[in-house]
Each structure stands twice: as C-alpha cells, then as structure tokens.
Amino acid sequence: MKQNFAMLDYPSLAAVAAVVREGTFERAAAALAITPSAVSQRVRGLEERLGAILIVRGQPCEPTELGRSLCAHLDRVRLLEHDLAPALGTLAAGTSERLTLPVAVNADSLATWFPAAAAAFAQVADVSLDLALDDEAHTARRLRSGEVLAVVTAEREPVQGCRTTPLGALRYAACASPEFAGRHFSRGVTTEALEQAPCLRFDRRDFLQARWARAVLDVELAGPVHWVPSTHGFLDMTLVGLGWGMHPCVMVEDHIAAGRLVELAPAHRVDVPLYWTVTRLHAAALGQLTQAVRAAAGAVLVRGG
CATH class of the missing domain: 3.40.190.290 (D-Maltodextrin-Binding Protein; domain 2)
Known part of the structure; x- marks a missing residue:
C-alpha cells in the first residue's frame, strides 16, 4: 500500500519514537506523561494512515525499517526546531520532552x-x-x-x-x-x-x-x-x-x-x-x-x- 506521508503527525511519531527508545508502551507512556492506551492509539493510528507497521511488538519493542527511518527523521526535526524555539517561544517538535x-x-x-x-x-x-x-x-x-x-x-x-x-x-x-x-x-x-x-x-x-x-x-x-x-x-x-x-x-x-x-x-x-x-x-x-x-x-x- 502506498504510504501517505502527508498524514504524518508529530505527536503520533513522538509516541513511536518513545516506544522504540524505551522498549515498551508502558515506559513510553511514562516518558510522555500520557496513558499507555493513548500511546497505543497514536502508534496504531499512524500505522493505519501510513499503511505500514512501524513497531514490532515484543520485549523489547523494535522498530521496522520504516519505523527506524521515521524516528531518525523526528530526531532531525527536533534538532532543527530546537534552534528555532527561542524565537518561537515553543519547544522542539511541539512536545515537552527535553x-x-x-x-x-x-x-x-x-x-x-x-x-x-x-x-x-x-x-x-x-x-x-x-x-x-x-x-x-x-x-x-x-x-x-x-x-x-x-x-x-x-x-x-x-x-x-x-x-x-x-x-x-x-x-x-x-x-x-x-x-x-x-x-x-x-x-x-x-x-x-x-x-x-x-x-x-x-x-x-x-x-x-x-x-x-x-x-x-x-x-x-x-x-x-x-x-x-x-x-x-x-x-x-x-x-x-x-x-x-x-x-x-x-x-x-x-x-x-x-x-x-x-x-x-x-x-x-x-x-x-x-x-x-x-x-x-x-x-x-x-x-x-x-x-x-x-x-x-x-x-x-x-x-x-
């Protein structure tokens, strides 16, 4: 299925990145200060919009090739937006994460x-x-x-x-x-x-x-x-x-x-x-x-x- 990158949203991608980084949906939820259910909904919603699996569920969870690429993209976006934050009065990528x-x-x-x-x-x-x-x-x-x-x-x-x-x-x-x-x-x-x-x-x-x-x-x-x-x-x-x-x-x-x-x-x-x-x-x-x-x-x- 064709991946619709126009539907990419950063709160959902941040949830994917948190699961990859922390290894579980529960620890990702704690890191993002939201519920595990909300993390799951964001990840699943992004996967449905893209028509592709981003995370292989397991202990720990692992990214697919596309999931790893999108996490790398988010890292780069956050770096660039971090430089803009003082001028915009916002935090990088629209999140409260350091x-x-x-x-x-x-x-x-x-x-x-x-x-x-x-x-x-x-x-x-x-x-x-x-x-x-x-x-x-x-x-x-x-x-x-x-x-x-x-x-x-x-x-x-x-x-x-x-x-x-x-x-x-x-x-x-x-x-x-x-x-x-x-x-x-x-x-x-x-x-x-x-x-x-x-x-x-x-x-x-x-x-x-x-x-x-x-x-x-x-x-x-x-x-x-x-x-x-x-x-x-x-x-x-x-x-x-x-x-x-x-x-x-x-x-x-x-x-x-x-x-x-x-x-x-x-x-x-x-x-x-x-x-x-x-x-x-x-x-x-x-x-x-x-x-x-x-x-x-x-x-x-x-x-x-």
Missing part, C-alpha cells in the same frame, strides 16, 4: 577521553546525550541506519549525508600483571608463550590482541581466551592476573610506572585511528558537540596515528 541527541561511541573512548567532551558539551548546551556503545568498527552502521546522529568510529570512509573529521589515534599497549608475565613470559614474548598464555578479549569482534601478535611475531593468536566486555573490567582482570590484553595507554601508564602492570613488548604499541562522523545538519547542538569532541580528543589521542 531534546536528546543520540550518539554511538566505542567503549574505550567512553572510558578515556569522551567524558571530557560530554562534560564540555553539557556546559554550553541544554541537551541530553543518549549514548549507544558499540565497537569502533561498527558504530558507523548505526549512523547509516538512522539510529544515531553522530559516531566515534574507526571507519574513515565517508557516510552519505555526513561529515567525517579525523580525531587522532587511541594508542594501546599489551600488558599483564608482573606475576602473570613471570609465569607465562619469563623468556620473553615467544610463539610458544602466546600459544599457552590466556589473553583477554572484549568480545568476538575484538581483534586487537591478534593484530598485536601479528605485528610482534607475525603469528596468528591461538591461545586460551577470556571474554571481558567492559573496559574497566578488562583492566581489573589484567591487574589480578587472569590474562594479558591490549589497553589504552592513557589507562595503564600509571599502573606500569607503579609496577602493577608490565608491558610485554614496549616497542610494539598499536594505534587505532578514530574519526568523528556527524550528520550534515546545520543544528547548533551538533556543532557544539563536535567542538567539544575535537577538543577532548585532541588532548588525549595521538596525532598522525
């Missing part, structure tokens, strides 16, 4: 330099951040799908309708506790040692340890693995000797200096270049966040990486 900016960022950036960017942004913008965590190699996918308006990414390739700015590189060092290093690497970093020493990986998409092993010994990493999907947990597990792993240098330099960690091969650090990719909207909040991100990244990341 403007929220969806952004995807990788865990290691969130644990190191990105908090300074968020704090600086909060000082100049009356806007909330909705941060989605993902691997730096996959955050751009969220931007392409319309889930977010900006990302910290390892992809330098341009995204249609977006601007990409190099931020610098997050530098990593291979570290282990002194006890672990003495037990597994007493003769240095060798192929045999890497085959026996347990390493830590963030998740199944984390290949940084394998990249380091290829750089040091030109071997494929095949030792035991512990999975630790938390940047701070990753560091804690290394400190207590569960395994060796790759850590942002800014997080471990004090531990290395104090002798709590040892670097396995100081001459072989790994740089992961990062980029800031943001949708091409002339919205003040996006410009303010971009300035804050560039300043915070410039204070920590390695240039020319």
Whole structure:
C-alpha cells in the first residue's frame, strides 16, 4: 500500500519514537506523561494512515525499517526546531520532552577521553546525550541506519549525508600483571608463550590482541581466551592476573610506572585511528558537540596515528 506521508503527525511519531527508545508502551507512556492506551492509539493510528507497521511488538519493542527511518527523521526535526524555539517561544517538535541527541561511541573512548567532551558539551548546551556503545568498527552502521546522529568510529570512509573529521589515534599497549608475565613470559614474548598464555578479549569482534601478535611475531593468536566486555573490567582482570590484553595507554601508564602492570613488548604499541562522523545538519547542538569532541580528543589521542 502506498504510504501517505502527508498524514504524518508529530505527536503520533513522538509516541513511536518513545516506544522504540524505551522498549515498551508502558515506559513510553511514562516518558510522555500520557496513558499507555493513548500511546497505543497514536502508534496504531499512524500505522493505519501510513499503511505500514512501524513497531514490532515484543520485549523489547523494535522498530521496522520504516519505523527506524521515521524516528531518525523526528530526531532531525527536533534538532532543527530546537534552534528555532527561542524565537518561537515553543519547544522542539511541539512536545515537552527535553531534546536528546543520540550518539554511538566505542567503549574505550567512553572510558578515556569522551567524558571530557560530554562534560564540555553539557556546559554550553541544554541537551541530553543518549549514548549507544558499540565497537569502533561498527558504530558507523548505526549512523547509516538512522539510529544515531553522530559516531566515534574507526571507519574513515565517508557516510552519505555526513561529515567525517579525523580525531587522532587511541594508542594501546599489551600488558599483564608482573606475576602473570613471570609465569607465562619469563623468556620473553615467544610463539610458544602466546600459544599457552590466556589473553583477554572484549568480545568476538575484538581483534586487537591478534593484530598485536601479528605485528610482534607475525603469528596468528591461538591461545586460551577470556571474554571481558567492559573496559574497566578488562583492566581489573589484567591487574589480578587472569590474562594479558591490549589497553589504552592513557589507562595503564600509571599502573606500569607503579609496577602493577608490565608491558610485554614496549616497542610494539598499536594505534587505532578514530574519526568523528556527524550528520550534515546545520543544528547548533551538533556543532557544539563536535567542538567539544575535537577538543577532548585532541588532548588525549595521538596525532598522525
């Protein structure tokens, strides 16, 4: 059935976006300060007018492709209308909701330099951040799908309708506790040692340890693995000797200096270049966040990486 976008109304679309964001009709109703029945009526009415399903009901509710596209459209409308609100005396998109900016960022950036960017942004913008965590190699996918308006990414390739700015590189060092290093690497970093020493990986998409092993010994990493999907947990597990792993240098330099960690091969650090990719909207909040991100990244990341 042909979708009639002329029938699009923003209160109903705001209800769709709230269900997608909150996961249930009940939580969406609480966020919008209306009843769950009213949320359901708005969503169902918009679906009927468009002749298409926007939300797959479940636990949690998920948007269809069209539903995700319309939510992305609403995010952009709210951003632009937020700039007009002082002149019009109204709130963005005709709702009482505080403007929220969806952004995807990788865990290691969130644990190191990105908090300074968020704090600086909060000082100049009356806007909330909705941060989605993902691997730096996959955050751009969220931007392409319309889930977010900006990302910290390892992809330098341009995204249609977006601007990409190099931020610098997050530098990593291979570290282990002194006890672990003495037990597994007493003769240095060798192929045999890497085959026996347990390493830590963030998740199944984390290949940084394998990249380091290829750089040091030109071997494929095949030792035991512990999975630790938390940047701070990753560091804690290394400190207590569960395994060796790759850590942002800014997080471990004090531990290395104090002798709590040892670097396995100081001459072989790994740089992961990062980029800031943001949708091409002339919205003040996006410009303010971009300035804050560039300043915070410039204070920590390695240039020319």
